[in-house]
Amino acid sequence: MPITLITGPVGSGRTTLLFEKLSDALAKGKAVYIAPNETLATELRTAFLSFLEESGKRAALVGDIFLSLRSFVYRLTQKTPTMTxxxxxxxxxxxxxxxxxxxxxxxxxxxxxxxxxxxxxxxxxxxxxxxxxxxxxxxxxxxxxxxxxxxxxxxxETKREDLHLLDEGDLFQRACSLSYTGEIFVDEFTHLQPGERTLFQNLAAQTHMHLTLPEADDEHQPFASFLKKSISTLQPLTHTHQQLPKKNHEMAQTTLLSLRSSLDETRFCLQQLLGTEDESFSPAMIVTRQRSAFPKILFQEWKNVQNPERAPAPVSRIFSEILQISLPEEASLLTFAEQLRKSLQPTHSDPSLHLRFLHLLQTLSAQAHLLQLKTFSRTEFYEIIQFHLEQENIHQPQLPFETRSFERSISQPHPRIIIPEMNEGNIPFLAPEHFFFSDQLDFSASPNPLLDEIFPAADQLLALDAFRFYTFLTKATEEVVLTFSLLDHKGQETIPSSFVKNFGPPLPIESQVFSPEALQTLGTEALLQRITIEQERRAMRKDHLSYHGLIQDPEARKLLKERFTQECFSPSRLETYAECPMRFFFEKVLGLKPEEEITPEVQPKDRGTIIHALLECFYRDYRNLFSAALTDASKEKEISALLDQLLDEVFLQHDHLLQQSAPALRPFERKAIRKVIEKTLFLELETARALSTPLLPSHCEWIFGTEHVKPLSLSLENDDDILIQGRVDRIDVSHDGSSFLIVDYKTGKSIESIRKKIEDGLHLQIPLYIAAVQKLLLPHASALGGLLFAVMKGEKTSGMLKKEHNEKSFSLSSRSRALISEEEWEDLLETSFKYTRDYVTAIRNGNFSHLTSEPCKYCTFAQACRRGTS
Ligand code: SF4
Known part of the structure; x- marks a missing residue:
């Protein structure tokens, strides 16, 4: 039997033509209309009923003939139960x-x-x-x-077969060998995967199939060629190919708007969806990514506006209630579910929530029994619950407005379409949504056409997103509103989607200004506070001192004074204060820690620790070998051979750090670190050989401010002395002990010049370390300076060094800003002491104010300090 293929651009009437054919087919007998998903199947069913009414045709719709492909397979296999x-x-x-x-x-x-x-x-x-x-x-x-x-x-597969269970994949494969007696209509697919082609090919061999595919203009490359490829794969099965011409279509008016924050964007969209009493809007459809939290936030905002007292509990609150209940470290899902069921108190604010949650626990128990699952840790159980809560939205009833996921597309015209979150990285998504087979730089020997088609690469997905976007624009009949926010929910700047670049400059929409009455309706005091803080921040005013990090409570100030008089300060702590006093407050006063990112690779800070340990081990135990290699190059081979032994020792000592990384990546990590260390040592030898009075490593990881070595003390007028502690990576000393230089290893990718940072009080480490070594360790030696050593790049270009010793005891480009005169040397040291005194005075007095109207980039505390939202 043949396939009738109908192709044509969006809006060319493919579906209307298919509806004509469907009504004829229904008059003769049985038929089924297959769409890619449930949403489109429902939309097509409604559209077909309108079509019948408008065209005066009659057709008997017996049973549901509009089905998603998944439901069709389920029906074809006689509703065989499968795993969810x-x-x-x-x-x-x-x-x-x-x-x-x-x-x-x-x-x-x-x-x-x-x-x-x-x-x-x-x-x-x-x-x-x-x-x-x-x-x-x-x-x-x-x-x-x-x-x-x-x-x-x-x-x-082994476990599934042992349990005698089937999944949807099994059903799909089974369907490929079954037949259907009736005409089949396939609509709204943009791309057919190999499995779908096999299924349709088999069905077309037994019955008449009508299949539509869209075409795209060349201006929509590369999607146009992507579609052409899909169409050409069906040509061998095609009996008739009807190509519909492009229809002249007037595009709806499109407005592009920018809002300051994602919260502003949500509120603006809510206003657009609900309208006001004076305005009459056509109902709007809001289109978001499938995984976007936007609809949930929209719903929460809507509930707040309607009746704040009865706003549903967000998932986080339900989850925090669950966390209060004591559960064993490890148990079966059945045990966990049973204990939670017994301990959970009914919620009075939303009684149905309690019942629905009990139902979830029952479901979990049933799953555990069916799948014969073993034990899980408590953390894993929490993860399962949280995931289920978020997926099922058990607390969230229907939204009072229409939403559509961007991925599910649209088949029928709609008067008003609003697409929020038009930000790069969202629409278009830019990265494959599937985690597996997403790495285009894998270890592949050659591309694999089958896998490449099943798991499309990022450029193909970008093309698909562009086509979906174009489809939504085309289907709007009155108006399209596109919005994006300038800051994301973490307060970081965003980039508008590349899809909106042809719509001219965006119209900025000011933040929603709430009248006191409106605020009362919203019913939240916290919101009032937030607005006040925001207004003061923008005006660079500090009317409410404690809002801006100025501690007012006398008891709290007393505690701060006591603590920061007794405790030693490290230069890096003070540098944190210099960069942002508020961050110092979060990190060093409150002790908040950003969550560590877990990746299969060794964490950069752990890699740094291992590199530091290797260099320390070498210069501490093999300093003589290094000295001998200065005059005897043949010793380099000995150094190279020694490195493997040192790597074994240090890797063993730091095994706890490596345990976090993927075992398969560890050999690569070891190889890379070996390369870096070897390069570093040989570079140091080469540099030292060219100098007349080279310095040699004398102390490694020298620590001061502990029980063994006292801290560096700095006097403060009318107050207690400041105590400084630290750890110096390396101190190089001249042959006769008359001069020294401190070396600080940096294992990041690059380091910038620190001269300006020292002048601005943002870098204190090198000057304070120089002062500490001079005062506490080598009082009779002359300080030549401090140098930052970028180990990964083998570069020593930044620091503060006395220029008259260049090319004698160290070697830097003669134009380097790190080289300074004696006079500048004294100035930089004095400047650093002055900043240190200022910072400690401010800390002891409870001043953690960071007044800036600029958004803060890349700060993990942006939410805590309320710079993540407007
Ligand atoms: S968000 Fe900004 S002000 Fe707040 S802690 Fe971070 S850097 Fe400081």
Whole structure:
């Protein structure tokens, strides 16, 4: 049987033509209309009923003939029960905990990774790829994470078969060998995956199939060629190909608006959705990314405006209630669920929430029983609960306005379409949404067309996003409103989407100004405070001192004074204060710590610790070998051979740091660190050989301000002395002990000149270390300066050094700003002492004010200091 292929641009009437054919087919017998997802299937059903009414045609709709592909497969396989995606994820989560992993760390498997793995297994199965076939495919594409996926896939299939369960992938494969008696209409697909092509090809062999695909103008490259490729793959199966011409279509008026913050954007959209009593709007559809939190925030804001007293509890509040309940360290899901069920108190503000949560616990117990899951840790259980709460939205009833996910697209015209969050990285998304097979720079020997098609690369997804965006614009009949915020929810600057560049400059919408009455309606005192703080910040005023980090409470000030008189200050602590007093307050007074990012690689700070330890070990224990190599180059071989032994020792000592990283990456890390250390040592030798009076490493990791060496003390007028402590990476001393130089290793990618920073009081470490060594360790030697050594780049270019010793005891370019005269030397030291005194005085007096109207970039405390939102 043939396929009738209908192609044409968006708005060319493909669906109307298909509706004509459908009504004819229904008059003759059975038919089914397949759409990519439930949303479009429902939309098409409504549109077909309107079509019948408007065209005067009649058709008997027996049963639901508008189905998503998933529902169609389910019906074709006679409604065989399958595992849900949550069950698949639970199973993968459990299996990953007990698996030999090459990329992931078994101690840091998140539920999100399990979800991505389950979704990738589903995609592979749907496209007819078994674990055995994947093993063969991975010979040409894939890196370590895909090998972990392969092992999981094999174990998942074994366990699933042992449990006699089927998943949707199995059903899809089964459907490929079944037949359907009736005409089939396939609409609104933009791209057919290999598995879908196999299914349709099989069905078309037995019945008449009508299939539409869109075409795009060349101006929508590269999506146009992407679509052409899809169409050409269907040509061999096509009996008739109807190409519809482009219709002249007047695009709706499009407005581009910028708002200051994401909260402003939400409120603005809410206002647009609800309208006011004086305005009459056509109902709007709001379009967001599937994973966006925007609809939830919108709902919360709407509830606040409607009735703040009865606003539903956000997930975070429900979750914090759960955290109060004592649970065992490790247990089965059944035990955890049972204990929570017994301990949870009904919530009076939202009684239905309690019932729904009990239902969730029951579901979890049933899943655990069905999948014969073993034990989970308490943290993993929390993760499962939180994930489920967020996924199921159990607390959130229907929104009072229409929302649509950007990925689900639109098939029918709509009067008003609002697309918020038009920011780069969101629309377009820019990165593949799938975690596995997303690394285009993997260890592949060559591309693999099958995997490349199933897991599209970022440029293909960008093209798909561009087409979806164009479709939404085309389907709007009255108005399109595009909005973006200038700052994201963390207070960081954002970039507007590249898709909006043709709409001219955006119209800025000022922050929503709330009247006192409106604020009362919103019912939140905290909001009033936030607005006051914001207004004072913008005007650079400090009317309410404590809002701006100036501690007023006498008791608190007394405590601060006591604490910071007794405690020693390190230069890096004072530098934190110099950069932002508020951050000093969060980090050093309150002791808040930003959450550490967990990655399979060794953390940069841990890599730095290992490099420091290796250099310390070498210069402390093999200083003589280094000295001998200065005059005898053949010793370099001995140094090189020694490095492997040192690496073994230091890696063993720092095993606890490496445990956080993926085992498969550790050999690469070791190789890279070895290279850096070897390069560093040989560079130091080469530089020292060219000097007339080279200095040699004499002290490594010298610590002052402890019980063994007293702190550096700095006097303060009318107050107690300031005590300074620190750890100097290395002190190089001349042969006769008459001069010294301090060296500070930096293991970051680059270092900038510090001369200006010293002048501005932002860098104190080198001057204070010089003063400490001079006073506490080498009082009779002359200080030549301090040097920052960028170990990763092998560069020594920054610091403060007396210029008359250049090319004698150290070597810097003669134009370097690090070289200074005796007079400048004294000035820089004095400047540093002055700043140190100012900072400590301010800290002891409770002054943590950082008054700036500028948004703060890349600060982990932006939310805590309320600079993350407006
Ligand atoms: S957000 Fe800004 S003001 Fe607040 S702690 Fe961070 S850098 Fe300082």
């Amino acid at each position: 995606s949550f069950q698949q994820t639970l199973l993968c989560f459990e299996l990953l905990q007990s698996q030999q992993l090459r990329y992931f760390d078994p101690h840091h498997i998140s539920f999100q990774i399990a979800r991505d793995a389950a979704s990738s297994i589903h995609t592979l199965k749907k496209n007819g790829i078994s674990p055995e076939q994947l093993e063969v495919l991975l010979e040409t594409r894939g890196s370590l994470q895909e090998y972990d996926l392969l092992t999981l896939f094999k174990r998942y």
